Amino acid sequence: MKARIKKIIDKYHSNKGFLVPILLDVQREYNYLNREALNLVSAFLEVPISQLYELGTFYKAFSLEPRGRHEMKLCTGTACHVRRVPLMKDNIERVLQIQAGETTPDLEFTFETVNCLGACALGPILVVDGEYHGNISISKTNKILKKLGKKVKIDEEN
Numbered sequence: 686m687k688a689r690i691k692k693i694i695d696k697y698h699s700n701k702g703f704l705v706p707i708l709l710d711v712q713r714e715y716n717y718l719n720r721e722a723l724n725l726v727s728a729f730l731e732v733p734i735s736q737l738y739e740l741g742t743f744y745k746a747f748s749l750e751p752r753g754r755h756e757m758k759l760c761t762g763t764a765c766h767v768r769r770v771p772l773m774k775d776n777i778e779r780v781l782q783i784q785a786g787e788t789t790p791d792l793e794f795t796f797e798t799v800n801c802l803g804a805c806a807l808g809p810i811l812v813v814d815g816e817y818h819g820n821i822s823i824s825k826t827n828k829i830l831k832k833l834g835k836k837v838k839i840d841e842e843n
């Protein structure tokens with residue numbers, strides 16, 4: 686891990702002014718900001734570990750917990766909410782057997798709810814691995830989950 690962190694820091698010429706991009710690269714490498722990686726960044730750049738944790742908790746782009754290989758974000762903004770989003774949320778939670786904001790134990794899926802994504806006319810919207818799916822329904826959601834390798838029982842498809 687040491688060599689990989691060093692490589693990231695070298696890319697930014699060990700410049701402490703690039704803490705956010707450095708942490709973004711670390712997160713991309715390990716899928717989250719793990720303690721060991723943060724300790725190494727702290728040591729290499731000589732910045733207090735508390736400063737790194739502050740950034741890690743301040744920016745929503747960072748996660749201090751392991752994330753799933755696939756990320757699903759369901760918009761729960763008002764325009765999407767009135768189009769049956771609560772039912773879709775319940776369905777995703779049931780299929781993945783986690784609550785919104787959690788990651789499956791096999792680290793395959795992270796599911797979150799988000800506020801308005803600014804594309805209300807296309808709502809309800811589900812973002813899967815960065816790809817926007819508009820006019821989403823329970824059936825479409827289950828097709829996406831199946832495509833990503835999740836077993837969805839027939840009675841969960843409607």
Ligand code: FES
Pocket residue numbers: 760761762763764765766800801802803804805806808809810
């Ligand atoms: S409320 Fe969902 S995109 Fe605006």
